[in-house]
Amino acid sequence: MEHVLVADAVGKRFGKRWALEDCTVALPAGNVTALVGPNGAGKSTFLHLAVGLSRPDAGGMRVLGADPYENITVLADLGFVAQDTPVYRDFTADELVVMGGRLNRRWDAPLARNRLAQLGIPPRKQVGKLSGGQRAQVALALALAKRPRLLILDEPVASLDPLARQEFLQSLMGSVAESGTSVLLSSHILADLERSCDYLMVLQAGRAQLTGGIDDIVAGHRRLIGPRHLGEPIGGVTAIVRERHTDRQSTLLVRTSGPISDPLWTVQEPTLEDIILDHLAQRDERATYEEWGVAA
Numbered sequence: 001m002e003h004v005l006v007a008d009a010v011g012k013r014f015g016k017r018w019a020l021e022d023c024t025v026a027l028p029a030g031n032v033t034a035l036v037g038p039n040g041a042g043k044s045t046f047l048h049l050a051v052g053l054s055r056p057d058a059g060g061m062r063v064l065g066a067d068p069y070e071n072i073t074v075l076a077d078l079g080f081v082a083q084d085t086p087v088y089r090d091f092t093a094d095e096l097v098v099m100g101g102r103l104n105r106r107w108d109a110p111l112a113r114n115r116l117a118q119l120g121i122p123p124r125k126q127v128g129k130l131s132g133g134q135r136a137q138v139a140l141a142l143a144l145a146k147r148p149r150l151l152i153l154d155e156p157v158a159s160l161d162p163l164a165r166q167e168f169l170q171s172l173m174g175s176v177a178e179s180g181t182s183v184l185l186s187s188h189i190l191a192d193l194e195r196s197c198d199y200l201m202v203l204q205a206g207r208a209q210l211t212g213g214i215d216d217i218v219a220g221h222r223r224l225i226g227p228r229h230l231g232e233p234i235g236g237v238t239a240i241v242r243e244r245h246t247d248r249q250s251t252l253l254v255r256t257s258g259p260i261s262d263p264l265w266t267v268q269e270p271t272l273e274d275i276i277l278d279h280l281a282q283r284d285e286r287a288t289y290e291e292w293g294v295a296a
């Protein structure tokens with residue numbers, strides 16, 4: 001299988017604190033991968049390593065077969081839209097399309113113009129005067145016009161309302177399907193991801209907590225509801241991700257190796273959002289409590 005990004009035990013440190021630690025993933029080509037995790041999990045740090053803006057302090061990162069920090073030629077095949085959708089605010093969208101043509105060897109200006117026209121973005125208004133969502137669309141159109149093999153988007157939908165978010169993701173999926181571009185996008189908003197992405201990477205406190213194809217992840221988890229669980233083994237369960245109890249009843253999110261046939265348990269298929277939230281709920285906050293000097 002071809003991989004667009006391979007991180008091998010990657011670590012990145014700011015001062016004494018590791019923002020990423022022992023992070024190992026391989027993202028297959030041709031997918032839209034969602035990178036999710038709570039604030040401060042290391043998503044932007046990971047994306048900055050992927051586009052060669054910084055270099056790992058441990059391990060190695062290869063993007064499109066090359067080290068993106070050492071080998072700047074790979075940048076020609078990468079599209080990147082940073083978190084605050086930085087575009088030159090005094091320029092109009094049309095001027096930015098022209099400028100992109102001067103700065104890039106490969107540049108599909110008609111693609112950018114068509115997208116922006118379709119989205120109703122005014123060509124001759126300074127982009128600083130567009131709405132946050134419109135600016136995000138301009139940044140995406142410029143990134144797509146580069147015709148990258150891998151498009152990396154840091155929180156592209158954060159500033160969009162639910163309808164604009166849905167439209168943005170749909171139009172992104174459409175462009176990706178046409179061009180065969182692979183996409184890695186970070187997001188806090190879990191609800192849309194099941195529909196628009198096919199691969200998932202969950203970061204928690206700098207570590208890759210859960211990685212895989214979204215269909216496989218959903219198929220490999222079940223929610224079990226049954227009598228108070230005291231640790232006895234349950235057939236078909238390979239790991240308990242999270243358990244919640246009342247006096248009489250337990251609700252478990254589990255990883256499975258096959259069907260659960262134990263009649264004591266009611267078996268439900270969790271949503272991707274449920275699965276991600278339960279994995280993230282395992283957060284270990286002891287270190288932060290120590291730093292604040294308060295008891296955990």
Ligand SMILES: Nc1ncnc2c1ncn2[C@@H]1O[C@H](COP(=O)(O)OP(=O)(O)OP(=O)(O)O)[C@@H](O)[C@H]1O
Pocket residue numbers: 014015019037038039040041042043044045046
């Ligand atoms: N330039 C920096 N200097 C010092 N610490 C940094 C720097 N950049 C990031 N960090 C720290 O690294 C950790 C990960 O930050 P990062 O921005 O990668 O998280 P994130 O998952 O993108 O968060 P968010 O969802 O809030 O954008 C945080 O603890 C952050 O404070």
